Amino acid sequence: MALWQGRSRRKPTGGRYRPFRKKRRREIGREQQWAFIGPQRLKLYRTKGANRKVRVLSAEFANVLDRKTSVTKKVKIVTVKANPSNPNFVTRNIITRGATIQTD
Numbered sequence: 001m002a003l004w005q006g007r008s009r010r011k012p013t014g015g016r017y018r019p020f021r022k023k024r025r026r027e028i029g030r031e032q033q034w035a036f037i038g039p040q041r042l043k044l045y046r047t048k049g050a051n052r053k054v055r056v057l058s059a060e061f062a063n064v065l066d067r068k069t070s071v072t073k074k075v076k077i078v079t080v081k082a083n084p085s086n087p088n089f090v091t092r093n094i095i096t097r098g099a100t101i102q103t104d
Contacts, residue, residue, distance in 0.1 A: 003029035035059055035095040037077050059095060064103060075103040 006027040009017055026048070033043065038058035045053045065072045082100040083089040089096065 003031065005029045033057060034089075034092075037079070037093045037095065062101060062103065078102040078104060 036058045041057040
């Protein structure tokens with residue numbers, strides 16, 4: 001089912017806004033795609049103007065920065081240690097922005 005990201009039909013007071021137009025295609029959002037640990041899989045989406053958006057379905061490696069030596073290395077992801085966005089993502093090994101991962 002499509003996610004509609006347009007203006008709400010209700011005011012903050014609980015009153016109703018009068019619709020001034022129908023829903024537009026540009027106001028439709030997409031369902032969330034979680035990034036798991038595994039061989040890299042990407043999904044391409046067509047956006048406005050025939051441009052592309054890329055979503056990661058699964059990732060095996062991560063670029064990690066060593067702040068002391070200022071060296072970036074490509075390392076293998078072992079597991080997710082903590083995820084502040086949702087504690088259940090740790091057991092399901094879902095990677096999001098801000099997740100703490102264990103690497104080799």
